[in-house]
Amino acid sequence: MDFELTEEQRMLQDMAKNFAESEIAPHVEEDEKNEHWRREIFDKMAELGFFGFSIDEQYGGNGMGFLEGALAIEQVAKVHTSWRMAFNMQDWGPALTIQKFGTEEQKQQYIPKFVSGEYVGNFAMTEANVGSDVAAMTTHAEDKGDHFVINGSKMWITNGTVADYGLLYVNTAKGAGAKGITCFIIDYNLPGITRTKIHEKVGLWASDTAEITFEDVKVPKEAVLGGPDYLNKGFQICMTQLNATRLGCSAGSLGLSGAILEASVAYANERTQFGSPIGRYQLIQQQIAEMKMEHEALAAMVYKAAWLKDKGLPNQMETSMSKLFGAKAVVHAANECMKLFGSFGYSLEYPCGRFLRDSKQFETLEGTSNMHTMIVANTALGYAPNRV
Numbered sequence: 001m002d003f004e005l006t007e008e009q010r011m012l013q014d015m016a017k018n019f020a021e022s023e024i025a026p027h028v029e030e031d032e033k034n035e036h037w038r039r040e041i042f043d044k045m046a047e048l049g050f051f052g053f054s055i056d057e058q059y060g061g062n063g064m065g066f067l068e069g070a071l072a073i074e075q076v077a078k079v080h081t082s083w084r085m086a087f088n089m090q091d092w093g094p095a096l097t098i099q100k101f102g103t104e105e106q107k108q109q110y111i112p113k114f115v116s117g118e119y120v121g122n123f124a125m126t127e128a129n130v131g132s133d134v135a136a137m138t139t140h141a142e143d144k145g146d147h148f149v150i151n152g153s154k155m156w157i158t159n160g161t162v163a164d165y166g167l168l169y170v171n172t173a174k175g176a177g178a179k180g181i182t183c184f185i186i187d188y189n190l191p192g193i194t195r196t197k198i199h200e201k202v203g204l205w206a207s208d209t210a211e212i213t214f215e216d217v218k219v220p221k222e223a224v225l226g227g228p229d230y231l232n233k234g235f236q237i238c239m240t241q242l243n244a245t246r247l248g249c250s251a252g253s254l255g256l257s258g259a260i261l262e263a264s265v266a267y268a269n270e271r272t273q274f275g276s277p278i279g280r281y282q283l284i285q286q287q288i289a290e291m292k293m294e295h296e297a298l299a300a301m302v303y304k305a306a307w308l309k310d311k312g313l314p315n316q317m318e319t320s321m322s323k324l325f326g327a328k329a330v331v332h333a334a335n336e337c338m339k340l341f342g343s344f345g346y347s348l349e350y351p352c353g354r355f356l357r358d359s360k361q362f363e364t365l366e367g368t369s370n371m372h373t374m375i376v377a378n379t380a381l382g383y384a385p386n387r388v
């Protein structure tokens with residue numbers, strides 16, 4: 001067992017840290033206030049190769065895998081958690097999924113453009129009435145012989161108003177549940193698509209979230225991811241995609257947990273009450289010790305899940321463990337941080353409020369904590385296999 005990063009991984013980590021601190025940090029407050037998804041940051045991330053982890057070099061990949069991707073996401077999320085989303089929306093969402101299931105033509109046509117940032121990407125499965133039970137989705141694509149016509153709507157879609165192309169999961173066989181889902185590569189410029197930004201979310205203020213409606217949207221047959229063989233096989237694609245993008249979530253929670261820990265330690269050393277820095281008091285030490293232990297345990301879980309993925313070993317349970325534990329650890333840390341900062345924690349001048357708001361995403365996005373509890377328990381109990 002080796003707990004050391006390679007020189008290349010350390011360099012990447014430093015590069016991501018420097019980028020986040022110099023290019024993202026100066027805009028955090030303004031972009032949070034204005035709910036602004038800043039294109040320049042996205043373009044710079046693309047330029048740095050941040051959207052090419054786990055992607056074959058022939059399609060523009062950066063030659064690095066999940067572990068390196070997790071390290072980069074961690075550093076970016078530490079500075080501004082909204083930007084952890086971009087990795088999933090480009091790389092481990094559309095690009096990697098097309099690499100796994102797409103036809104050669106689709107791979108060549110789309111992957112390099114998601115990786116280079118020429119296409120802003122996303123993925124859409126959730127609907128207003130369909131969240132955890134993905135198979136129950138009602139947005140429907142009707143087969144018209146030489147094309148499909150899509151009707152319905154998707155809700156809570158990240159990059160909803162800014163995406164050029166994305167993965168769209170819809171029903172193609174009414175009443176067939178999981179056996180009637182198909183994944184399309186959707187062109188968001190098609191007529192009949194309306195995108196409405198969702199404002200006033202609890203957190204992730206600089207991440208774009210939208211409702212998207214499809215009204216008689218005519219899509220070509222070639223838009224089916226993987227071609228005709230994958231018609232009605234989108235549920236499997238969706239689960240495979242989620243197992244990759246969930247690691248992006250876990251790495252994001254690790255980054256935020258690191259930011260909270262760092263801010264809490266600094267404040268505990270700097271704030272004096274009763275003649276001593278508050279960090280000298282045992283009750284504060286208990287808070288710091290818990291944050292630190294949970295942060296380290298989370299790091300081990302995230303890196304291990306990433307390592308298993310890079311090795312091509314079963315990892316679904318470990319990915320869910322990192323996602324579930326990440327949510328618990330980061331919400332706990334954000335809560336403790338707010339208490340530790342006293343009234344200043346309650347002020348918007350300090351980042352504690354943002355930490356708490358942004359921490360709550362991890363309990364819901366990419367599968368709720370209940371869903372991940374079920375995956376972990378069912379695998380541990382032997383009711384379901386641990387999948388690659």
Ligand SMILES: Cc1cc2nc3c(=O)[nH]c(=O)nc-3n(C[C@H](O)[C@H](O)[C@H](O)COP(=O)(O)OP(=O)(O)OC[C@H]3O[C@@H](n4cnc5c(N)ncnc54)[C@H](O)[C@@H]3O)c2cc1C
Pocket residue numbers: 122123124125126128129130131132133155156157158159201204209361364365366367368369370371
């Ligand atoms: C900011 C943001 C960005 C998002 N981005 C995207 C995106 O890019 N693409 C996309 O497709 N979706 C996206 N989502 C949607 C998100 O993935 C879903 O909200 C999530 O999967 C949960 O679905 P739901 O909200 O419908 O909750 P529900 O499924 O309605 O769940 C409600 C509650 O019931 C619990 N529950 C449900 N079923 C069970 C059960 N069988 N046993 C026990 N408990 C259960 C859940 O755990 C939860 O606590 C985003 C959401 C947000 C808030």
